C-alpha cells in the first residue's frame with residue numbers, strides 16, 4: 001500500500017504551492033514554519049511553487065487500477081486561495097478536474113476569496129471537490145456563511161484546533177462533514193481566551209491551546225443530530241498523532257461517500273502511538289483546564305467577526321520569524 005499522509009482524514013496531501021500568512025486565531029501556532037524553514041524557505045509572506053505537480057497523476061492511475069477513490073488534501077502547507085497563488089491556480093484546477101478518482105479536500109481560512117477564483121466551468125461544483133473552511137471559535141463561524149453561498153458537491157468544516165465550545169452557535173445548514181480536534185504542538189499548554197487580542201497571540205509561536213473533551217463531544221452530538229458525517233482527529237497533544245483519538249471510547253472516522261459509486265481506497269491504520277488512555281487523558285485535561293493560563297497579557301479589545309472576514313493576506317509576519 002502506498003504511503004499515506006500523517007493527517008488521518010486524508011490519503012495524501014498535495015501542495016501545489018507552499019508558504020502563507022496568518023489570518024485568524026486558529027493560525028496562531030501554525031506548523032508550516034517548522035517544515036519550510038528546514039527546506040530553507042521563508043514560511044511567511046512568500047509563496048513558492050512546488051515540484052510535486054505530477055503526483056496526482058500517479059494517484060489517479062492507482063485509483064483507476066484499483067477501482068477506488070482517494071482523498072487528497074490541498075494545501076497542507078499553504079492556503080489554496082492565497083492571493084499570491086493566483087498565477088498558478090488555473091493550472092491546479094485543470095489537474096483537479098482531470099483526476100475524477102481523487103476527491104480534493106480544499107480547505108481555506110479565506111472563504112471570501114473563493115468565488116472570484118473558481119474555474120469558469122465550476123457550475124454547481126466539480127463532483128470531486130469538497131470545499132472546506134476552518135473555524136474553531138465563535139469569532140470565525142461566519143466564514144461558514146460565506147462558504148454556504150458557494151455551490152459545492154460537499155461543504156465541510158475543520159473545527160481544528162477547537163478553541164471553545166461552538167456547538168450551540170454553529171449553523172450546519174448546507175454542510176456535509178465536520179472534522180474536530182485539539183491543537184498539537186510543543187511548549188506550554190494553555191486555555192485560549194476569546195477576549196484576548198488574537199493578532200497579538202500570533203507572535204506566540206510555540207504552545208498549544210487546550211480543548212475540553214466536552215466541546216468535541218457536544219459538537220459531535222450536534223453534527224450527528226443534523227445527520228452529517230463526523231470525524232474526530234485527536235485531543236490536544238504535544239505532537240500530532242500522539243493524542244488519544246476516540247470520543248466516549250469510540251473512533252469517529254466518518255466521511256461523506258466517494259463520488260460515482262466508488263469505494264474509498266484503504267488507508268494505512270492510524271499509528272498506535274497514543275500516550276494516554278481516555279481516562280488518563282480526561283484527568284490530565286481537567287488538571288490543565290482547571291486554571292486557565294493565558295500566555296498573553298494583552299487585552300486590547302475583542303476582534304469582530306466582520307473584521308476577520310475582511311482580513312486579507314497582509315498581516316505582519318510573526319516577530320522573530322525568518
Ligand code: SF4
Nearest residue numbers: 020021022027030078
Ligand atoms: S491559513 Fe493555514 S497554512 Fe496559512 S497560516 Fe493559517 S493555519 Fe497556517
